Amino acid sequence: xxxxxxxxxxxxxxxxxxxxxxxxxxxxxxxxxxxxxxxxxxxxxxxxxxxxxxxxxxxxxxxxxxxxxxxxxxxxxxxxxxxxxxxxxxxxxxxxxxxxxxxxxxxxxxxxxxxxxxxxxxxxxxxxxxxxxxxxxxxxxxxxxxxxxxxxxxxxxxxxxxxxxxxxxxxxxxxxxxxxxxxxxxxxxxxxxxxxxxxxxxxxxxxxxxxxxxxxxxxxxxxxxxxxxxxxxxxxxxxxxxxxxxxxxxxxxxxxxxxxxxxxxxxxxxxxxxxxxxxxxxxxxxxxxxxxxxxxxxxxxxxxxxxxxxxxxxxxxxxxxxxxxxxxxxxxxxxxxxxxxxxxxxxxxxxxxxxxxxxxxxxxxxxxxxxxxxxxxxxxxxxxxxxxxxxxxxxxxxxxxxxxxxxxxxxxxxxxxxxxxxxxxxxxxxxxxxxxxxxxxxxxxxxxxxxxxxxxxxxxxxxxxxxxxxxxxxxxxxxxxxxxxxxxxxxxxxxx
Numbered sequence: 001x002x003x004x005x006x007x008x009x010x011x012x013x014x015x016x017x018x019x020x021x022x023x024x025x026x027x028x029x030x031x032x033x034x035x036x037x038x039x040x041x042x043x044x045x046x047x048x049x050x051x052x053x054x055x056x057x058x059x060x061x062x063x064x065x066x067x068x069x070x071x072x073x074x075x076x077x078x079x080x081x082x083x084x085x086x087x088x089x090x091x092x093x094x095x096x097x098x099x100x101x102x103x104x105x106x107x108x109x110x111x112x113x114x115x116x117x118x119x120x121x122x123x124x125x126x127x128x129x130x131x132x133x134x135x136x137x138x139x140x141x142x143x144x145x146x147x148x149x150x151x152x153x154x155x156x157x158x159x160x161x162x163x164x165x166x167x168x169x170x171x172x173x174x175x176x177x178x179x180x181x182x183x184x185x186x187x188x189x190x191x192x193x194x195x196x197x198x199x200x201x202x203x204x205x206x207x208x209x210x211x212x213x214x215x216x217x218x219x220x221x222x223x224x225x226x227x228x229x230x231x232x233x234x235x236x237x238x239x240x241x242x243x244x245x246x247x248x249x250x251x252x253x254x255x256x257x258x259x260x261x262x263x264x265x266x267x268x269x270x271x272x273x274x275x276x277x278x279x280x281x282x283x284x285x286x287x288x289x290x291x292x293x294x295x296x297x298x299x300x301x302x303x304x305x306x307x308x309x310x311x312x313x314x315x316x317x318x319x320x321x322x323x324x325x326x327x328x329x330x331x332x333x334x335x336x337x338x339x340x341x342x343x344x345x346x347x348x349x350x351x352x353x354x355x356x357x358x359x360x361x362x363x364x365x366x367x368x369x370x371x372x373x374x375x376x377x378x379x380x381x382x383x384x385x386x387x388x389x390x391x392x393x394x395x396x397x398x399x400x401x402x403x404x405x406x407x408x409x410x411x412x413x414x415x416x417x418x419x420x421x422x423x424x425x426x427x428x429x430x431x432x433x434x435x436x437x438x439x440x441x442x443x444x445x446x447x448x449x450x451x452x453x454x455x456x457x458x459x460x461x462x463x464x465x466x467x468x469x470x471x472x473x474x475x476x477x478x479x480x481x482x483x484x485x486x487x488x489x490x491x492x493x494x495x496x
Contacts, residue, residue, distance in 0.1 A: 004201065006198075012181075040206070060113055081179060084179055089322055090322055092312075100151050107159045113164070120132065128478055132475055141220070142220070143157040157461075160465040218469065245459075249377075276384040279408060331350075334348070340374045366385075394423065
């Protein structure tokens with residue numbers, strides 16, 4: 001059986017403690033993952049710290065050349081990487097290709113590093129005095145990433161960190177770890193020096209070692225809100241910068257003037273794509289006024305049309321959940337919603353896929369007449385369950401969303417520009433789609449929610465990512481003529 005090692009200082013590193021990696025479509029163990037802890041993290045930090053001494057002094061041209069080469073390798077090996085992701089996560093190969101593309105956009109963004117890192121200059125701020133500023137890398141930084149996007153979310157972190165001159169340690173999810181090692185190999189082929197990008201696999205022991213290691217300057221995290229709070233508290237207590245993105249409960253509001261067929265089609269894809277295991281998945285549809293009954297009818301039809309099967313089977317639209325535990329949790333949530341008074345319009349529980357009877361499959365579920373007091377509304381189910389909440393007006397829908405503790409993403413389906421403008425100005429959510437169900441920003445904007453979806457103040461990728469992985473220096477300069485006497489005062493200096 002294949003054993004998945006760490007990647008430290010440009011080479012695979014084995015270990016004695018391992019854990020299983022499953023194929024979600026079959027339920028079978030397909031590999032063993034080497035688990036690390038404090039010693040492996042320390043080895044990676046030592047390698048990254050040594051590499052930082054030279055990589056941080058490399059030219060912008062050298063860094064962009066590596067990023068251009070890395071980007072091309074991601075294109076050439078997209079199919080291979082997509083199948084690796086599908087086999088360990090369960091999502092369809094097409095969906096995996098999509099996440100690789102969205103991750104590659106960040107690499108393309110930092111290929112323009114020369115413009116991104118430009119400083120500013122102010123001439124003659126005082127007599128004979130100029131001021132300029134520039135940004136420098138932090139040092140060794142780390143990323144702790146979730147299972148649901150084993151390629152894309154790390155690609156939102158390490159290209160920005162590396163391109164700005166830092167060295168990087170990635171701790172991917174134990175559920176689908178192979179994408180991280182594959183990317184490490186691509187970086188090496190692209191000419192990235194050994195030690196600049198490292199991968200340490202493991203669980204809580206590895207996470208805690210990263211959060212407390214004195215040689216790590218910053219930590220980026222994406223995952224659930226409780227763990228995001230833990231990461232933020234532990235890492236900041238140990239003097240680190242932190243990006244900590246948490247959970248979500250994303251609402252899509254549908255007004256009566258919307259094209260209901262269009263809205264239902266996109267909400268269905270947003271709710272059940274990747275089996276709902278996305279932080280930007282549509283988990284609640286807010287049907288406003290007269291739109292409700294007709295919308296539910298179309299959503300029911302479309303949920304029943306979703307093709308469920310193994311991710312590598314042509315025609316599959318939705319694969320299995322990532323683990324048996326996730327399957328059981330989601331199906332229990334559907335039963336709990338029914339017990340609390342929701343109407344189960346489409347019941348995905350108990351689905352069996354022929355030839356894959358032991359896979360972690362559940363079908364799309366659609367719940368109507370859900371209220372904000374029900375567990376199915378309050379909890380982040382992270383599965384293919386769409387809840388319908390009914391509202392009488394757009395203002396009531398806005399108030400409902402603003403009262404939710406999460407503020408990651410939201411969408412409005414409407415034909416009214418006035419309603420759209422009112423919605424996007426009043427809503428307390430970080431990422432908004434107007435007739436767009438999954439409003440993930442492009443790489444030159446930053447990704448991050450509000451409220452419990454972002455712990456702290458640091459979104460991810462884009463300009464905010466560059467600022468996170470660098471710190472500014474401001475230089476005030478005077479070049480007096482030889483033997484020129486410039487008076488020095490004991491009062492606080494001012495410009496004149």
